[in-house]
Amino acid sequence: MRLSGLDEGFVRTGLSGTIGTAALFTGEPFDLAELRSRVGERWGGLDRMRQVLEAPRGPAALSGHRWAAGRPFDPAAHVVACEQELRPLLSASVGRRLRPDRPLWQLLAPKPAPNGEQALVLLAHHALIDGSSMATLLRLLMDDSKLAAPRASVPPPAAPSPSPLIPTPRPERPRVRPAALFRECRDSNALGQRLPLASGEAHPSLAVTRLDPDVMRSARRRPAGGRGATLNELLLGAVAGALPTCYGTTSSWPRGRAPLYATVPVDLRDRYEAQQLGNLITAVRIPLPLGADSAAGRLHTCQNLMADLHQRRQTHHAALPVLEGAARAVPWLTAALAKRMIRPEVTTAVCTAFKWRDNPSHLLGRRLSGVVSLPALSSPGTTSLSLVQTADAYLLTVVSHLGPDDSGLIADAVAEELAALASAA
Numbered sequence: 448m449r450l451s452g453l454d455e456g457f458v459r460t461g462l463s464g465t466i467g468t469a470a471l472f473t474g475e476p477f478d479l480a481e482l483r484s485r486v487g488e489r490w491g492g493l494d495r496m497r498q499v500l501e502a503p504r505g506p507a508a509l510s511g512h513r514w515a516a517g518r519p520f521d522p523a524a525h526v527v528a529c530e531q532e533l534r535p536l537l538s539a540s541v542g543r544r545l546r547p548d549r550p551l552w553q554l555l556a557p558k559p560a561p562n563g564e565q566a567l568v569l570l571a572h573h574a575l576i577d578g579s580s581m582a583t584l585l586r587l588l589m590d591d592s593k594l595a596a597p598r599a600s601v602p603p604p605a606a607p608s609p610s611p612l613i614p615t616p617r618p619e620r621p622r623v624r625p626a627a628l629f630r631e632c633r634d635s636n637a638l639g640q641r642l643p644l645a646s647g648e649a650h651p652s653l654a655v656t657r658l659d660p661d662v663m664r665s666a667r668r669r670p671a672g673g674r675g676a677t678l679n680e681l682l683l684g685a686v687a688g689a690l691p692t693c694y695g696t697t698s699s700w701p702r703g704r705a706p707l708y709a710t711v712p713v714d715l716r717d718r719y720e721a722q723q724l725g726n727l728i729t730a731v732r733i734p735l736p737l738g739a740d741s742a743a744g745r746l747h748t749c750q751n752l753m754a755d756l757h758q759r760r761q762t763h764h765a766a767l768p769v770l771e772g773a774a775r776a777v778p779w780l781t782a783a784l785a786k787r788m789i790r791p792e793v794t795t796a797v798c799t800a801f802k803w804r805d806n807p808s809h810l811l812g813r814r815l816s817g818v819v820s821l822p823a824l825s826s827p828g829t830t831s832l833s834l835v836q837t838a839d840a841y842l843l844t845v846v847s848h849l850g851p852d853d854s855g856l857i858a859d860a861v862a863e864e865l866a867a868l869a870s871a872a
Contacts, residue, residue, distance in 0.1 A: 452774025
C-alpha cells in the first residue's frame, strides 16, 4: 500500500522522524510479561502496528514508499525494559532512528524514578502515527479503556460492524472559496524569522518541566472577565515572550524584523474517525507577537490570531485531495515540499498542547499521574514545545536544535512568562 502524501513527507525529510509519548504512573514497577500480554491483546489486531516500511520500487523521484503488511509483531521485541531513567531515555530518543526492518514503533519501560514514579515510553516514526494516534493507543491499553480492543485479523464478514478503530463514513468535505485557499497557501509558505545560533553550531537538547498547577489555573483565567485561555493560546503567548528573553530583540536576529512563525499542529479527525490511527493532521502557522509589551498583551494577540483556527482548518481539509493527488503523481515534489517545510525560516517553532481527558486512568492497576509528549527533532535553528495537562499535572517538553543548553533556557523562560501572566491584574 502506497504511503499517503503526508506520511511520505515525514519519510523524505531526511530526519529521524521519531516522536514519543511517556505515560507516568504511581505504583509498583510493571511486570514485563504482563505488559507484553496486554500489548499483544490490545494492539495485536491493529494493522497499522504491523506495517513495515518498504523502499520505493523504482527511482526515488518517480516512486514512493509502501507499507508492507507484516506478520503479527512480536511483543517481546517491541516491549522492552531499559536501565535508563525517564529523562536520560527521552534525551537519548531525540533524533534516534528506529529499526527499519520491523514496524516503526517501540514501547519502553525505563528505570523507576527515585520518587517511585513509573513510566512507559511509546516511540514511533511520525510516518506511522501522529500524536493523536499515540493517545488513542495508550488509552486502548488502560484497564478502564472506553475503546473496544480489536481481535486479531480474520477474514471480514460480509457486513462488518463499525469498530472504534475503523473509520465510518464521514460527511462531505467542506467547501471553501478560492480566495481562502490562496491566502492559506501564501501564509503557509511565507519565509519568516529564524532563531540565532550563538556558536554557529547546532546541538539537539531536551528539557522537561513540571509547571505549577496554581499558576496554570490562574493563567487560564486571563484576561479577567473574558472567556479564559486555551492551552494552545497560553503556550503561544508564553513562547512569544520567552524567545526574545532567550535570544534578544529581533533586530539582532538573522532576518531582522521578519515575522517569527509558530506552527500549530491541528487534528483533522471528526467524530466519525476520532480513533483512526495514522496521520490525519495539518499545520497552521501563526506570526508570534514578539513586540507586545506584556504577557497579557501577547496572550490577547494570540487569542485573536487563533480565533479563525476552525476556518483555516476547514480550508486545509478542503485542499487535501488536491495535495494528495499531486504527492502520489509526483513523489519528487513531496520530497521538495517536505524539505522546504523543515527549513528554520518556515518552521521555526512548533507549539502543541492538549489535555488528557480520561481521568482517572489506570494501567494494570497503576494510576496515570501525568503525560509527557516528545516532539520530533527538526532541522538546526528550530525548537518544538509540547504542553500536556493530565488532571492537575502540567508537563512542558522542549526539544531544540540550537545551543547545547537552549531547551532548558526556553523552558525556564516559558514558565516565567506563565507566572507573569498568572499574576497580572
